[in-house]
Amino acid sequence: MMTEVAMMQDMDLIDILWKQDIDLGACREVFDYNHRQKEHELQRQRELEEEKRLHLLREQEKALLAQLQLDEETGEYIPRAQPGAQLQLPIPPLEVTQNVSFTDESSDQAMFFDDYLELLAETFPVAEVENIPVSLDTTLAVPSSSNILMSPEQMPLPPDSLTPGPLPPPLTPLPAPRMSPDLEQAWMELLSLPELQQCLNMQMEDTLETNSYPLPNNPEVQNPNFYAMANIPEGEINSSVVCPEFIGTFDGSVSSMSPPNNFVQMDSETPQLNSNFSSENICDIFYPPVSLEGSSSQQGLEGNQSPTTSEISNKSSFTHMELYSLSPGESFDSGNSNPGSEMPDSDSGLSSNTSRNSSSPTKSAYGDGSFGYSDSDMEELDHNPGSAESDYSEMFSLNFQPDDLDTPLSISTSVGQPQQQNKEPKQYQMELAEENGHSNAPFTKDKNKKRFYVRLPRDEQRAKALKIPMSVDMIINLPVDDFNEMMSKHQLNDAQLALVRDIRRRGKNKVAAQNCRKRKMENILGLEGELDSLKDEKERLLSEKRQNATSLKEMKQQLNSLYLEVFSMLRDEQGNSYSPSEYSLQQSTNGSIFLVPRIKKTLKSKDNHLH
């Protein structure tokens, strides 16, 4: 507790410094595409200033860290038993500063990673599409500007004493980003969706209005951050870049993670607030797990690591730990994920050398709790590009899917989360890709890996992702009047409205399809029953026919026998019997009976009639 108090004080100092930085000129303009070059210059100047500030901060933090030691299990800082060991790391303090600044930004209450994620989720959909490219450019143009807010570690550039020795190695070896061009292209396509743009614009306005952000004028500030955050997944590497410390600590893993150029640049370039924000978020996402997990699943890896690296990791984790300890990790998961669960993934990622490490943590953050979102995200991208959550999940999933979820998954499992959760994002992405019709290689690749989990209702996921304030049941089942009334009560952006309409349409159509199939089945059953009855009727009639034929035949026989009997009794004038072959008996209309010769039969009958 004592340590926390000290930390808070330190954070206040950092916060002040940070605000100063902001005042100095960390403006949204930095993100503006047009202002890139200007910003570039400004950033260089800022870098110098930042370095100075960083030194001050480092000293302060060092002092604090010297007294504090991170408890891996609890994630809390406690008075150091062995102060000497950790002294070497100035970087961790930097992270602390970041965290502090981060918290300060949010407000009195430290803004926790979860909060940021939520904010991201809310704002991202709104974020202007334009910002994205801008942010990228800016990042490229001004790599160092972020330093002010960002921990020096994050900054790739500063060769200063600030950067610890371990950092450089991982960075340099970083292979080309694993993100395939296809992924980037897919992502760009998503971003370029008109719906997404609308969403982004809409939400941007909303966020600006609602946001009590310390920076008064810069909506972009947030956007870039969010954007950067959103993009992070693509550039898993970026995260590593952003938080070189951890990377450095983790030998192979970090190296494996190659930050995409854009992402790296983005991180560095993002304006102070943004940069800090994004960097912090990223760091938080990735680091916390490391620090927390350090003992558990990653131990093996850590064990391999040199003691210095382990110490570094611990220190670095310090900031993250604080964040987690302070911030309710649960909130973090937009869906339901627990910070701890998330942590494992991230840790696994970090500890594991796989490039996904960074990505996995992010995923876990979203995916664990909200894999449901992943689907929604997928679809949201289709329908609603704006939803931050969806973006997150997608981005992560996209980034990670292609290569290897396996390793991270295993790690995550060690942490305690089921692998399935990790896989889910992929699956959702798959769906998304398919649904969207963006059958980019990354998306379609993994068709083999199909969902093992029970799929959550898509529309509910979508609704969650877009934070639609009513239940899907209500959306679907309310009468038109009530539905319109409800819609009028909630101010929804275009994306939300479109989604609500789609949900209602799909829901009703689903019911209609069910009824239709039910009716069809009923019709089939009815027709089958009718067929059976007709068959029975047929059988009955045939049987009756046969019976009638039999009786008819019998009657004919009786008649014939009777005829012969009568005929045999007839005698002519000489008393001879008539031959049945020569004569026949016929009855006239008046009832009299005539014996007619067969040959003359007709003639006789005529004669009889004539007479």
Next chain:
DNA sequence: GCGATTTGTCATGAT
């Protein structure tokens, strides 16, 4: 792994 069935969704036409 494959085929059959179920289910969700979309497109389209009717109401």
Next chain:
DNA sequence: CTATCATGACAAATC
């Protein structure tokens, strides 16, 4: 014109 319903067709999921 819009919303809803009905239904065939398709694809994914499930058995």
